[in-house]
Amino acid sequence: MDEFRKPYEYEEETGVAGFVFVFAMMLIVFEVFLGVITLAQGHVVAGLFPGASKVYVAVAVLFIAFTLFTFFALYKVHKHALKVVKSYLIFRILYLTPVCVLIFNYSRIAKASANETLGEMIVGALVVPLIYIWGFSILWYGYFLKSKRVKDSY
Numbered sequence: 001m002d003e004f005r006k007p008y009e010y011e012e013e014t015g016v017a018g019f020v021f022v023f024a025m026m027l028i029v030f031e032v033f034l035g036v037i038t039l040a041q042g043h044v045v046a047g048l049f050p051g052a053s054k055v056y057v058a059v060a061v062l063f064i065a066f067t068l069f070t071f072f073a074l075y076k077v078h079k080h081a082l083k084v085v086k087s088y089l090i091f092r093i094l095y096l097t098p099v100c101v102l103i104f105n106y107s108r109i110a111k112a113s114a115n116e117t118l119g120e121m122i123v124g125a126l127v128v129p130l131i132y133i134w135g136f137s138i139l140w141y142g143y144f145l146k147s148k149r150v151k152d153s154y
Contacts, residue, residue, distance in 0.1 A: 016075055020150060023085075023140055027071040031092075035064035038099050045106040063095050082154040085144050089137040096133045100126065 016024050039060035046056035070088040073081040104126040144150055 016077070018149060019143060019147070020074060020153070023143075024071055024074045027067055027074075031067045032064060034096075035060065035067055038096065038103070039064070041103050042099050045102050048106075059095065063091070066091060077153060079154065082144060082150065086141060089141045089144075093134060093137045097130065100129045100133060104129075 039057065042056050042060060043053060046052040066088055070081075070084050072078075073084040078084070104122075107121075107125055
């Protein structure tokens with residue numbers, strides 16, 4: 001008599017799952033939104049310098065496009081997806097750190113007369129975003145570097 005396989009035996013792990021799925025969703029939801037915000041705010045700051053506005057818009061659009069490319073490389077389980085993700089996380093730090101500092105300097109000058117002290121402004125508008133930028137990139141880079149599941153999938 002033939003034995004029937006149980007339903008869960010038919011399931012194979014393909015595609016994005018677990019923490020990689022969480023990372024992919026963060027890319028498509030939060031990182032694209034972050035790219036659009038930095039594009040808008042950075043465009044205002046870059047507009048203060050002649051010729052810098054076009055260069056900044058090009059780099060910001062490149063960041064958004066790289067974010068979407070990274071998402072699709074992960075989602076399609078491309079063989080080079082791991083290299084793409086690591087490159088993205090490094091590019092993310094190299095792009096967002098100076099943008100964050102420039103936006104902070106502009107907002108500090110624009111809000112010089114506000115009731116907020118310089119220390120509160122530094123912590124809220126510079127330190128917290130930089131911790132998020134660096135922490136996000138370093139933690140995910142470490143995960144993609146050390147995870148056995150990621151190495152097996154990609």
